[in-house]
Amino acid sequence: MSDLTQLYQDIILGHNKRPRNYGALEGYSGKAEKNNPLCGDEVSVYWKTEDDRISDLRFTAQGCAISRASASIMTELLSGKSKKESVALFDAFRTLLEEEGGAASEEAELGDLMALSGVRQYPSRIKCAFLPWQALLEEWA
Amino acid sequence: MSFDVTKIREEFPILATQVGKKPLVYLDNAATTQKPQEVIDVLDSYYSETNANIHRGVHHLAEKATEAYEQSRREVAQFIHAATEDEVIFVRGTTEGINLIANTFGNKFIEAGDEIIISTMEHHANIVPWQLFCEARGAVLKVIPVSDAGELEMDSYESLLSERTKLVSVVHASNSLGIINPVKSIIEKAHGVGAKVLLDGAQAVGHFPVDVQELDCDFYVFSGHKLFSATGIGVVYGKYDLLDSMPPYQGGGDMISRVSFEGTTYKAPPGRFEAGTPHISGAIALAASIRYLEKQDRAALLDYEHELLEYATESLSEIEGLKIIGTAAKKVSLVSFTMEGTHPHDVATVLDADGIAVRAGHHCTQPLLQRFGVPATARASFAFYNTREEIDKLAQALTKIQVLFA
Numbered sequence A: 001m002s003d004l005t006q007l008y009q010d011i012i013l014g015h016n017k018r019p020r021n022y023g024a025l026e027g028y029s030g031k032a033e034k035n036n037p038l039c040g041d042e043v044s045v046y047w048k049t050e051d052d053r054i055s056d057l058r059f060t061a062q063g064c065a066i067s068r069a070s071a072s073i074m075t076e077l078l079s080g081k082s083k084k085e086s087v088a089l090f091d092a093f094r095t096l097l098e099e100e101g102g103a104a105s106e107e108a109e110l111g112d113l114m115a116l117s118g119v120r121q122y123p124s125r126i127k128c129a130f131l132p133w134q135a136l137l138e139e140w141a
Numbered sequence B: 001m002s003f004d005v006t007k008i009r010e011e012f013p014i015l016a017t018q019v020g021k022k023p024l025v026y027l028d029n030a031a032t033t034q035k036p037q038e039v040i041d042v043l044d045s046y047y048s049e050t051n052a053n054i055h056r057g058v059h060h061l062a063e064k065a066t067e068a069y070e071q072s073r074r075e076v077a078q079f080i081h082a083a084t085e086d087e088v089i090f091v092r093g094t095t096e097g098i099n100l101i102a103n104t105f106g107n108k109f110i111e112a113g114d115e116i117i118i119s120t121m122e123h124h125a126n127i128v129p130w131q132l133f134c135e136a137r138g139a140v141l142k143v144i145p146v147s148d149a150g151e152l153e154m155d156s157y158e159s160l161l162s163e164r165t166k167l168v169s170v171v172h173a174s175n176s177l178g179i180i181n182p183v184k185s186i187i188e189k190a191h192g193v194g195a196k197v198l199l200d201g202a203q204a205v206g207h208f209p210v211d212v213q214e215l216d217c218d219f220y221v222f223s224g225h226k227l228f229s230a231t232g233i234g235v236v237y238g239k240y241d242l243l244d245s246m247p248p249y250q251g252g253g254d255m256i257s258r259v260s261f262e263g264t265t266y267k268a269p270p271g272r273f274e275a276g277t278p279h280i281s282g283a284i285a286l287a288a289s290i291r292y293l294e295k296q297d298r299a300a301l302l303d304y305e306h307e308l309l310e311y312a313t314e315s316l317s318e319i320e321g322l323k324i325i326g327t328a329a330k331k332v333s334l335v336s337f338t339m340e341g342t343h344p345h346d347v348a349t350v351l352d353a354d355g356i357a358v359r360a361g362h363h364c365t366q367p368l369l370q371r372f373g374v375p376a377t378a379r380a381s382f383a384f385y386n387t388r389e390e391i392d393k394l395a396q397a398l399t400k401i402q403v404l405f406a
């Protein structure tokens, strides 16, 4: 199970079991839903902004451990971030998963997301990790 | 057991594959089946010894290829007990077959206000073509509901039937839950109101013998790749008089009798529905997989698959937090399940690490899974080359999941 423990690191399993900022948000300034047509997974993201920065970010999801953990970590990481900073973080995350040996330099910023680096070995699961990020960033104007 | 599973496994070369350091345990047969060496050899020898275009050459190879292609049609006709080989149309697969029927039979015989009945348990291939058709034509789509055990609710079906019903299109065996539908009674009742019946046999033909005349269905469709043969080849069966009353599907070469700018006339079935160069090698490989199957004691294969199903159902039921969806008695050999606290995707990934291939997702049956209130299931689907030992490995790996995600 060694490859598996690389994929399902304790941090991931923890976020999956006890996701942070889980649940709908009342009085949101934006909301987005995205699904993965391949597997039917669905994520909804709700956010409030103040001065163009995220002041509250929550999600609900029907999805796998990877997408739930990714969403949970995202809600923590993007707190207080601007759109531009959020996009930059997502780009760093994409580099981490899509490029060989990617994103070592971004380690500090990526925080718990680094625990998702094992997903790189599972190309069909990368979509799961990106789902909540794409939901937010495609809709947040 | 009157057949030898070890010997059978040797006939399917891919089954000797290693995944990482683990032997492949292939339990995704409902998605596609593996191919016996005989079928692989036929594909190979077609291209090295026979290849030519069909129905349009007088040279040696053209005649040889045409004969092989038409011989395949005869073998398919015998396999499903069609009255004549002219009732067998080669298409790309089940999906194209259903679209063909919507675009030919549908366009000619189904009008605004007419009704088409499908069921909740259909594959998207037997939903979306009818939605598109109804949208374009103003016809109405009605849906037979499914019980908690996964069976069609026959009383509701009867109450949906009326003179407005022009077509009933249902799956013979469900790819998602494995349920085998009471198609004979469905057909009788539909015929009672003058409606035609299409059966989606994608998951049926690979498991049990099908006799289209005995069933009295009007159309039957299936895919070669789920019948131990090539991808890209499938079959539409239609009763001859019905096919003969239908307009062409696609226009092109090979489907015409005579072309002129004053007016073009079309071939009789099945040629009318096969425009262009078909998947010749695929049709020939399909006949090869049929020959392979017919050589076996099919009753013994079916018994064996049924034993696997019972064994898997028992072993999996013992796993804590595991819930089997689709518990009706009459099933083809597959088990669809969910695990408390673990998403099916994660289940499939963990199993893959042990070399076990299962499918996780909605299996192209989203309305059905919505009916059961789950977004996805994991599905282990068996063929006669699977073994009890493989099911033991599945059960062991599933038990590990409980620990990992606890």
Ligand SMILES: Cc1ncc(COP(=O)(O)O)c(C=O)c1O
Binding pocket: B030, B031, B092, B093, B094, B095, B096, B123, B125, B126, B171, B173, B174, B175, B200, B202, B203, B223, B364
């Ligand atoms: C019941 C059923 N219908 C239709 C299809 C579609 O078959 P194909 O993809 O070969 O066209 C499948 C297979 O995915 C199926 O299982």
